[in-house]
Amino acid sequence: MQGFLTLQEGQSYQGEASSDWQKPVEGEVVFFTGMTGYQEVLTDPSYKGQIVVFTYPLIGNYGINEDDFESEEPQVNGVVMLQCADTVSHYQATISLKDYLKKWNVPFLTDVDTREITKSIRSEGTCQGALAKESVLPSDKELMGQIYQAYNPITTCHGEGKKHIVVIDFGYKSSIVEQLVEKEAKVTVIPFTNLSDVYKLNPDGIVLSNGPGDPKDATKYLAEIKEILEAYPSLGICFGHQIIALAFGADTKKLSFGHRGANHPVKDVQSGRIFITSQNHNYVVDEESLNDTVLEVSFSNVNDGSVEGLLHPSKPILSAQFHPEANPGPEDALWLIDEFLTDIPSKKGVQVYA
Numbered sequence: 627m628q629g630f631l632t633l634q635e636g637q638s639y640q641g642e643a644s645s646d647w648q649k650p651v652e653g654e655v656v657f658f659t660g661m662t663g664y665q666e667v668l669t670d671p672s673y674k675g676q677i678v679v680f681t682y683p684l685i686g687n688y689g690i691n692e693d694d695f696e697s698e699e700p701q702v703n704g705v706v707m708l709q710c711a712d713t714v715s716h717y718q719a720t721i722s723l724k725d726y727l728k729k730w731n732v733p734f735l736t737d738v739d740t741r742e743i744t745k746s747i748r749s750e751g752t753c754q755g756a757l758a759k760e761s762v763l764p765s766d767k768e769l770m771g772q773i774y775q776a777y778n779p780i781t782t783c784h785g786e787g788k789k790h791i792v793v794i795d796f797g798y799k800s801s802i803v804e805q806l807v808e809k810e811a812k813v814t815v816i817p818f819t820n821l822s823d824v825y826k827l828n829p830d831g832i833v834l835s836n837g838p839g840d841p842k843d844a845t846k847y848l849a850e851i852k853e854i855l856e857a858y859p860s861l862g863i864c865f866g867h868q869i870i871a872l873a874f875g876a877d878t879k880k881l882s883f884g885h886r887g888a889n890h891p892v893k894d895v896q897s898g899r900i901f902i903t904s905q906n907h908n909y910v911v912d913e914e915s916l917n918d919t920v921l922e923v924s925f926s927n928v929n930d931g932s933v934e935g936l937l938h939p940s941k942p943i944l945s946a947q948f949h950p951e952a953n954p955g956p957e958d959a960l961w962l963i964d965e966f967l968t969d970i971p972s973k974k975g976v977q978v979y980a
């Protein structure tokens with residue numbers, strides 16, 4: 627069956643549709659450059675509502691396993707690939723990628739030159755797209771408020787470690803919680819809509835999670851978040867990093883096209899050390915806007931100079947635009963989670979930092 631991906635400016639790409647699509651499916655079209663990691667990408671809630679184009683030409687060859695899910699179900703609206711393997715070659719695979727996507731009714735298009743689509747996004751910028759059995763233009767409606775669909779409204783508890791960390795959930799990746807538990811933390815994940823629970827739990831530290839969409843979707847929570855940040859040692863990851871910037875009065879802006887892949891070089895501004903990171907974001911902190919805040923840039927992106935991390939000069943608040951928990955991608959930045967946990971003093975935050 628033929629199917630099409632059509633971008634907002636009218637560029638249309640014909641391929642093989644996963645089924646007889648009755649209704650067009652829309653989403654923001656983004657590209658991911660990693661050679662592996664499709665399972666983590668498809669289930670990462672930060673991709674909520676997006677159509678993901680994989681630039682690597684062969685996707686799916688190691689299938690889907692039970693260990694690498696970032697959430698319980700696929701979060702993307704659609705998938706575009708050049709070739710999707712029918713044969714699964716991995717001892718842990720329980721289902722093929724095609725069967726997994728079909729099971730969850732996620733439309734996918736194959737036999738498309740995904741690098742051509744990527745070139746178009748890189749020159750015209752990220753845009754909406756439609757997957758349909760004919761070439762149909764997407765509506766120009768940008769998705770908004772995806773965090774409200776991505777977060778878990780129920781509080782959950784994980785691990786039994788000594789340090790108690792509250793993860794504020796904007797659509798968290800499981801691997802953030804897994805890393806914290808592995809590093810001997812006890813983790814309570816709370817919805818970002820229940821911030822007052824932080825004081826009831828009175829943890830040793832806070833992690834602000836990743837999440838989909840525009841960080842300004844959380845504007846009405848910023849004042850309360852700033853109070854929490856000033857009271858507890860905190861680490862912000864991706865969306866959480868952007869939220870820390872906004873809470874302290876800085877601004878965020880949308881990149882022309884995002885960073886999504888497993889090989890993004892980041893520089894530690896103080897030491898000059900470079901490490902390779904896993905990334906997935908459309909938005910960045912506007913560096914100039916930091917001038918009027920207390921926050922300092924701790925990491926910068928080697929490719930485009932964008933802000934990759936922030937530090938508070940006197941409080942234990944740090945953040946990363948990249949993903950220190952990796953999944954998918956290199957684990958070069960895992961030390962940031964260690965640093966966060968090590969720096970947490972033994973006394974509870976409120977008393978120490980108020």
Ligand SMILES: NC(=O)CC[C@H](N)C(=O)O
Nearest residue numbers: 836837839864865908909
């Ligand atoms: N991975 C994330 O947390 C993404 C943050 C935000 N949604 C962005 O696209 O920039």
